[in-house]
Amino acid sequence: MAYSADKSANSLLLACRRGDRRAQEAFYRHYFPRLLPICMRYLRNREEAVGVLNQAMLRIFQSLEDYREEQKLDGWLATIVRRTTLNFIRDEGRARRRFQPESYDPPASVANAAPGQLNAEDILKLLQALPDYLRVVFSLSVIDGLPHEEIATELEITVAASRWRLSKARKLLRGHYQSTNRINESLL
Amino acid sequence: MSTPDNNWEEHWRDTLAEHETSPPSAMDWGAMEELLEAKVVPASPIKAPASAPAGWPLKLPALPWPVWVVAIASVLALGYWLGSQTAVGVSQEMDAVPKNTNLAEAVTPPVDTVIDTLYIVDATGESTNEVASIGWAVVNKSSSSSTQKSPEINTSNPAGGGPSTSTPVHLNRAEPKVGSRDIAPSTTSEPAAAPELFDGLRRPNTAPSAPALSYDLSSEPARRPNRGGYVRPLRTLSPPTDRELLEQRIDALSLSEKLIIVPIRYKNGHFPAYRSRN
Numbered sequence: 001m002a003y004s005a006d007k008s009a010n011s012l013l014l015a016c017r018r019g020d021r022r023a024q025e026a027f028y029r030h031y032f033p034r035l036l037p038i039c040m041r042y043l044r045n046r047e048e049a050v051g052v053l054n055q056a057m058l059r060i061f062q063s064l065e066d067y068r069e070e071q072k073l074d075g076w077l078a079t080i081v082r083r084t085t086l087n088f089i090r091d092e093g094r095a096r097r098r099f100q101p102e103s104y105d106p107p108a109s110v111a112n113a114a115p116g117q118l119n120a121e122d123i124l125k126l127l128q129a130l131p132d133y134l135r136v137v138f139s140l141s142v143i144d145g146l147p148h149e150e151i152a153t154e155l156e157i158t159v160a161a162s163r164w165r166l167s168k169a170r171k172l173l174r175g176h177y178q179s180t181n182r183i184n185e186s187l188l
Numbered sequence: 189m190s191t192p193d194n195n196w197e198e199h200w201r202d203t204l205a206e207h208e209t210s211p212p213s214a215m216d217w218g219a220m221e222e223l224l225e226a227k228v229v230p231a232s233p234i235k236a237p238a239s240a241p242a243g244w245p246l247k248l249p250a251l252p253w254p255v256w257v258v259a260i261a262s263v264l265a266l267g268y269w270l271g272s273q274t275a276v277g278v279s280q281e282m283d284a285v286p287k288n289t290n291l292a293e294a295v296t297p298p299v300d301t302v303i304d305t306l307y308i309v310d311a312t313g314e315s316t317n318e319v320a321s322i323g324w325a326v327v328n329k330s331s332s333s334s335t336q337k338s339p340e341i342n343t344s345n346p347a348g349g350g351p352s353t354s355t356p357v358h359l360n361r362a363e364p365k366v367g368s369r370d371i372a373p374s375t376t377s378e379p380a381a382a383p384e385l386f387d388g389l390r391r392p393n394t395a396p397s398a399p400a401l402s403y404d405l406s407s408e409p410a411r412r413p414n415r416g417g418y419v420r421p422l423r424t425l426s427p428p429t430d431r432e433l434l435e436q437r438i439d440a441l442s443l444s445e446k447l448i449i450v451p452i453r454y455k456n457g458h459f460p461a462y463r464s465r466n
Binding site for chain 2: 123
């Protein structure tokens with residue numbers, strides 16, 4: 001039995017609950033493009049993000065019994081993926097290595113445009129160029145809209161540290177574009 | 189209220205919310221499939237068996253839960269007790285004083301068993317079959333009063349500095365000045381009193397059935413009056429045979445009620461290991 005993307009989500013979920021491997025593959029391929037950007041907001045590169053997304057998919061397949069029909073599936077899936085990603089980042093060994101101050105080296109291949117005119121690929125490139133301890137706070141605050149209290153709880157830091165990291169990330173991104181604009185003006 | 193900062197941030201949020209990456213590659217799904225196989229996500233839900241398999245030889249009885257609680261608690265208590273016993277044994281081994289064998293061999297030579305056997309013979313020539321040695325001796329009050337006073341051997345402190353746990357015991361050798369096997373019988377007319385052990389218990393007067401020492405009464409010289417420096421003549425006894433010695437010693441040990449057992453490495457009141465530590 002072949003599963004196509006146009007099959008209803010409910011039938012796909014029912015088949016995945018039964019453990020149908022082909023249904024799981026269809027589910028994976030259907031939701032992969034939507035869920036991978038969530039991981040890529042927080043992680044350095046695509047390979048790392050795919051690894052974490054697979055872990056999140058595994059948890060999704062194991063937790064399908066707990067999913068209720070009245071919940072919005074996309075939101076439920078995004079929540080699992082984000083929590084899995086944060087757990088990965090919060091891992092003690094990785095956290096000690098990651099949350100060290102790093103220099104900001106913005107990618108040179110970003111389109112020379114205003115911040116409000118960047119496409120998603122360039123936005124992700126800029127985010128991934130940020131130091132880890134800044135990128136996570138910026139993504140949680142700006143992209144996901146979480147308040148600083150929740151960010152502090154998720155990352156096990158203080159609220160003041162969360163505010164400082166967000167300010168630092170904004171300053172780095174803004175400084176990058178100010179220098180870019182100056183270069184553009186000089187070229188014009 | 190939107191600021192220039194908020195404008196680009198909102199743009200980023202909206203852009204990323206609508207963003208979709210490219211579909212997964214075969215490698216991505218392969219990695220996911222390996223993860224599913226490794227984690228054994230059930231291809232079909234595994235139902236717990238309602239009953240034990242047919243081939244299962246042991247079927248646990250369907251007992252009420254309090255019985256199981258009591259049984260498990262009993263097993264845990266037994267395990268705890270066994271563990272505590274083992275811990276006590278281990279701690280005792282750890283507390284044991286290590287034996288310094290080198291020091292013992294170098295400083296304290298091993299004490300050999302001293303056979304200093306004394307034979308006490310009464311006036312009639314019958315042996316009371318008493319055997320005294322360094323570690324065990326007989327106190328004979330009555331005979332000591334009638335005979336020459338013997339030097340006292342105080343064994344409570346054999347060489348000075350001995351343990352003070354036992355009360356001092358004074359042991360009287362019957363005839364310390366003579367050879368151990370050449371003790372003459374008492375020539376006084378007093379009946380031989382029952383020898384008394386040093387612990388105050390009186391031994392029955394009947395001598396144990398040990399072989400009497402062979403000596404000839406007719407060969408006893410005429411008794412001379414005791415005038416001043418009279419010295420009782422000694423009688424030379426025929427030495428007992430080895431078998432007699434062994435039997436006498438066994439009898440003495442069987443009749444004794446208290447033995448002073450001196451450790452073979454006991455010297456100067458200290459064990460070598462303790463002395464080395466102190």
